[in-house]
Amino acid sequence: MAMNRVFSLVAGFTMMALAVGGVLAQGSESLNDELRGEVKAAIDRGLGYLRWSQAEDGSWGANLGLTAMALQAFTDSHRGYIEADGPFIRRPLAYLRQSQSEIGAFVPGDTSRLLDAAMIRFALGLFEDPAGASPEVDKAYLRMGLVSQDQFKESPDVFELVALLLAEGLDGELDPYVRELSVLALARLQNPSNDWGFVRTLDSGEVSADATAMGLFALLLSGVSESDVRVQRAIAWLGSRYALTRKDAIESAGFYRYGFALANAFHLLGRTSLDDDQGNAHYWRNDLSRILADSQEYDGRWTGQGEEAEADLASTFATLAPELIYNNPIR
Amino acid sequence: MRIMKIVAVAVVFCTLNVGHAHAQMAGDHGVPDSLREALHRGLDRAQSYLLENLTPDGSWESNPGISALAATAILQKAGTSPDQQVPRVRTTLDYLAGLSKPDGGIYVRDVPHYVTAVSIVALANSGSSKYESVIGKARDYLAEQVVDEGEGYNVEDKFYGGIGYGSDLRPDMSNLEMGMRALKEAALPDDHEIWDKAIRFIERTQNFSETNDQEWAADDGGFVYYPGFTYAESGGTASYGSMTYAGLLSYSYANVTKDDDRVQAALRWIRENYTVDENPGMSQKTVYYYYLVFAKALQTFGDDTIVDSDGRSHNWREDLGRKLMELQYPEGYWVNATDPDYMQDNKVLVTAFTMMAINHLLGN
Numbered sequence: 001m002a003m004n005r006v007f008s009l010v011a012g013f014t015m016m017a018l019a020v021g022g023v024l025a026q027g028s029e030s031l032n033d034e035l036r037g038e039v040k041a042a043i044d045r046g047l048g049y050l051r052w053s054q055a056e057d058g059s060w061g062a063n064l065g066l067t068a069m070a071l072q073a074f075t076d077s078h079r080g081y082i083e084a085d086g087p088f089i090r091r092p093l094a095y096l097r098q099s100q101s102e103i104g105a106f107v108p109g110d111t112s113r114l115l116d117a118a119m120i121r122f123a124l125g126l127f128e129d130p131a132g133a134s135p136e137v138d139k140a141y142l143r144m145g146l147v148s149q150d151q152f153k154e155s156p157d158v159f160e161l162v163a164l165l166l167a168e169g170l171d172g173e174l175d176p177y178v179r180e181l182s183v184l185a186l187a188r189l190q191n192p193s194n195d196w197g198f199v200r201t202l203d204s205g206e207v208s209a210d211a212t213a214m215g216l217f218a219l220l221l222s223g224v225s226e227s228d229v230r231v232q233r234a235i236a237w238l239g240s241r242y243a244l245t246r247k248d249a250i251e252s253a254g255f256y257r258y259g260f261a262l263a264n265a266f267h268l269l270g271r272t273s274l275d276d277d278q279g280n281a282h283y284w285r286n287d288l289s290r291i292l293a294d295s296q297e298y299d300g301r302w303t304g305q306g307e308e309a310e311a312d313l314a315s316t317f318a319t320l321a322p323e324l325i326y327n328n329p330i331r
Numbered sequence: 332m333r334i335m336k337i338v339a340v341a342v343v344f345c346t347l348n349v350g351h352a353h354a355q356m357a358g359d360h361g362v363p364d365s366l367r368e369a370l371h372r373g374l375d376r377a378q379s380y381l382l383e384n385l386t387p388d389g390s391w392e393s394n395p396g397i398s399a400l401a402a403t404a405i406l407q408k409a410g411t412s413p414d415q416q417v418p419r420v421r422t423t424l425d426y427l428a429g430l431s432k433p434d435g436g437i438y439v440r441d442v443p444h445y446v447t448a449v450s451i452v453a454l455a456n457s458g459s460s461k462y463e464s465v466i467g468k469a470r471d472y473l474a475e476q477v478v479d480e481g482e483g484y485n486v487e488d489k490f491y492g493g494i495g496y497g498s499d500l501r502p503d504m505s506n507l508e509m510g511m512r513a514l515k516e517a518a519l520p521d522d523h524e525i526w527d528k529a530i531r532f533i534e535r536t537q538n539f540s541e542t543n544d545q546e547w548a549a550d551d552g553g554f555v556y557y558p559g560f561t562y563a564e565s566g567g568t569a570s571y572g573s574m575t576y577a578g579l580l581s582y583s584y585a586n587v588t589k590d591d592d593r594v595q596a597a598l599r600w601i602r603e604n605y606t607v608d609e610n611p612g613m614s615q616k617t618v619y620y621y622y623l624v625f626a627k628a629l630q631t632f633g634d635d636t637i638v639d640s641d642g643r644s645h646n647w648r649e650d651l652g653r654k655l656m657e658l659q660y661p662e663g664y665w666v667n668a669t670d671p672d673y674m675q676d677n678k679v680l681v682t683a684f685t686m687m688a689i690n691h692l693l694g695n
Contacts, residue, residue: 041441044498051500084559085501086490087483298440 030330031289038293039322043077045300046319050074051088053301053312058091060312064099064116065163067092068123070312073319075126078326083127093127096120115160118167125170156185157201158214162261165221174223182222186215187230195240196233210254212237213261220268238262239274244287250295253306256317259288263321272330285325292318359694360635361646370652370689374408376663377686381405382419384679389426391679395439398423399449401679404686406456409693413458424457428465435472437465444476444497445506448513455516470517473510478502479528489535489545489558492528503557504536508577508624511584526585532558533581538570539596552596553604553612554578563612571612575600576624583631594632601633603640607647607654617673619665619684626651626691648692655685 031039050070054060059067071092074081083089100120161182168178189198189211197207198215216234224231243249244259252258266274266284273281296302296318301311308314359367381401384391390398402420406413417424427450430437437450451469454462477494478484484491493502494510511529519525534542535558538549545558553570554577555561563569579597587594604611610621629637629647636644658665665685667675675681 041498045440047500048498079499079501081500084489086478086488088500091483 031286031325035286035289035293036326036329039289039326040078042293042296043319043322043326044079045296046302046315047074047077047079047081047300049300049315050312050319052299053315054088054092058087058093058095060092060316061310064096065119066313066316067095068119069320070316071096071123072126073316073323076320076323076327078323093124096123100124115163118160118163121167122163122170125167156189158186158189158198158211158218159200159257161185161218162214162221165218169221174221179222182218183224186218186222189215190230190234195237196230197237197241198234207237208254209238209241209243209252210258210261213258213265217261217265217268220265226269235269235274239282240277242274242276242282244284244291245282247291247294250291251305253304254308256302256304256308256314256321259292260317260321263288263324267324267328285330289322289325292322360648362648362652362692366649366652366656367693369656370693371410373656373659373663374410374686374689376659377665377682378405378408378419378663380663381679381682381686385420385423387422389420389422389424391423392677395427395430395437396442396446396449397677397680397683399427399446399453400683400687402427402453403449403456404683404690406453407687407690409690413456417457417459420453420457424454424459424462427453428462431465431468435468435470435475437469438497442496442498444473444494445509447473448506448509451513452509452516455513466517470514470519473513473517474519474523474525476510477525477528486531490532492530492532493557501557502532504533504554504574504577504581505556505620507532508581508584511581515584521586529581530585530587533578533585534593536574537578537593537597538568538600539593541596542593550596551600551603552598553600554597561612562616564614565612569612570600572604572606572610573613573617573621573624575604576621576628579628579632580624583628589632598632601629602637605637605639605645605647607650615667616670617675618667618670619675619681619688620673622651622655622688623684623691626688630691630694651688651692655689659685 050060050073054070055062060070061067071089074089081089083093099116165174165178165182168174186198188202189200190196191199191207194207197209198211199205199207200211200214204211212234216231216238219228219231219234226232226235243252243255244262249255262284266272272285273283275281292302300315302314302318303309303311304314308317381391381404385401386393391401392398402423405420406416408416427437430439430446430450432438436443436447438446447469451466451473454466454469473494475481476497477492478488478490479492490502493504494507495502496506507529511526514523514525535545536554536556537543538551538553538555540548540550547559547568549568549570551570552575554574555563555568555570556574559568561567561569561571561574563571575597579594579601582591582594582597589595589598607622607625609615610618613621625647633647635646635648637647638644655665660666664678664682666678666681670676
């Protein structure tokens with residue numbers, strides 16, 4: 001049931017992207033049986049690690065956002081885990097629901113926990129009817145926060161924006177005003193002086209691969225079409241700095257988030273490849289599968305650099321990305 | 332492939348006819364001596380095939396699970412003793428023991444619970460004191476993998492008391508059967524709490540509403556793969572052959588006796604679905620695994636004959652023995668190339684399953 005929800009969600013966004021100009025790429029490269037088997041095993045091992053690292057209260061690191069994403073990794077997997085499968089699903093759900101109640105008790109207008117609310121809403125939406133199951137933190141609350149939050153207007157964060165858009169668009173429709181606002185925010189984060197790559201925040205200053213992949217993902221979630229110059233430039237940036245075939249790329253901060261965002265963005269675009277500056281096509285599904293399978297540690301975890309030195313975070317991104325590939329094979 | 336099959340059938344018929352000429356008498360359990368002799372010859376050919384494919388590092392195909400199963404098949408070979416057989420698979424036993432991890436499990440990386448279980452069985456069947464320490468640690472590791480309060484489950488959870496592959500986080504009957512068998516072989520005491528926990532899981536995979544508290548439970552006495560899920564072709568929560576025999580075996584490991592209603596219900600399903608031509612409910616899928624649990628379970632619980640739902644009496648040993656001889660290839664192996672999804676196209680694995688089935692029907 002949860003799997004169907006996720007598929008319908010992704011399908012909804014895909015249709016949205018296509019409706020505004022996205023075109024499914026004709027070229028494709030499917031995973032061979034051996035690599036597909038490796039991906040499946042890597043996902044199972046990743047989930048095994050996450051189950052092992054889960055805290056007694058069901059959270060991962062008492063972090064709401066991470067707990068929401070890790071829970072999604074279980075539900076999105078080819079196993080399609082659901083509540084009845086045991087406490088490794090029930091506990092994080094209870095943790096998120098409890099947190100949702102606490103956030104829902106906040107004074108209206110207090111948007112300090114907007115991101116948490118978005119992540120919870122998205123994760124619970126995988127299990128419940130998004131239209132009616134989140135009364136404490138409803139869509140109106142998120143929208144109000146998105147529109148009114150000064151911090152967000154003044155200093156948007158592309159990662160937070162993706163979370164908000166995912167939560168906002170749970171039912172497959174994005175409010176036009178929210179779309180307009182997010183596109184404006186993204187415009188401020190896309191840097192024309194650096195080939196139109198994205199910075200994570202205005203303060204961070206540096207264009208990065210993970211921020212650019214997230215920025216592209218956010219543009220698509222906002223309904224910007226593939227033919228739009230902002231999307232084209234983001235794709236070109238990612239193509240010219242394509243890192244999934246570079247073994248040393250895993251030493252870069254945010255590598256697993258980059259892989260996750262790139263997979264989601266190109267899945268939404270319906271493109272199986274992207275071109276580098278020399279015109280060489282890179283098949284991201286194969287490359288990402290290969291590098292993730294090779295960089296997984298013995299016990300199923302992935303460990304990266306920067307924030308991703310925290311294995312739970314890296315492992316969550318690194319499990320979610322191949323799930324997208326495995327669940328959506330190219331025929 | 333077709334030619335090989337024809338040759339195999341021809342060879343077997345020649346073998347049986349020769350035996351038929353001089354040995355029409357019924358031997359132990361009503362198995363004709365001629366068939367018994369043919370089965371022993373079949374085991375010889377199968378053992379030769381396996382040993383020809385044993386690699387210098389002691390493994391088959393660098394796969395610890397398959398290696399453990401093949402070693403067990405050889406160690407248990409009917410009509411042999413450990414003194415004869417242990418030297419044949421010494422390198423395999425050392426290979427498996429060498430995989431012992433600090434957590435006590437025996438595995439390389441994937442499906443750790445299953446590989447640990449089959450490795451315990453192989454090492455225990457050697458009868459060698461050399462492996463006692465490794466077996467003891469592996470036993471503790473495996474017992475720890477049974478899902479219970481330690482992982483936050485409670486007795487109301489449908490998966491409580493089960494054990495899985497260690498890849499899929501859901502326990503299932505097939506892994507529970509192998510895990511319990513390993514714990515039994517590793518001499519886990521009969522009064523250990525795990526057996527009672529396992530019974531809860533076994534009950535919840537049986538279509539027997541008197542003891543299965545799940546809403547879907549029917550009453551034919553057969554088993555599904557895990558609570559609420561079946562691989563039976565008819566879908567729903569239909570019972571099927573291999574899991575029913577695995578469930579029956581699991582009851583025996585958990586010290587449930589033949590006169591128990593749950594066992595009687597399973598035996599009723601078996602009588603009503605008796606066949607050696609397929610895995611009932613799944614056609615040819617996992618049919619060789621079916622033969623293994625069929626022989627092991629009926630050896631443990633069954634009489635020499637099974638009376639089917641039409642009132643016909645079957646000597647199951649004879650039926651299975653003839654079937655397996657018919658299916659053996661001249662090179663000594665068995666295989667089901669039509670079933671790659673369940674690795675039944677792997678000759679070593681399927682030959683190991685089949686050898687063990689023959690070992691059981693011959694009384695080992």
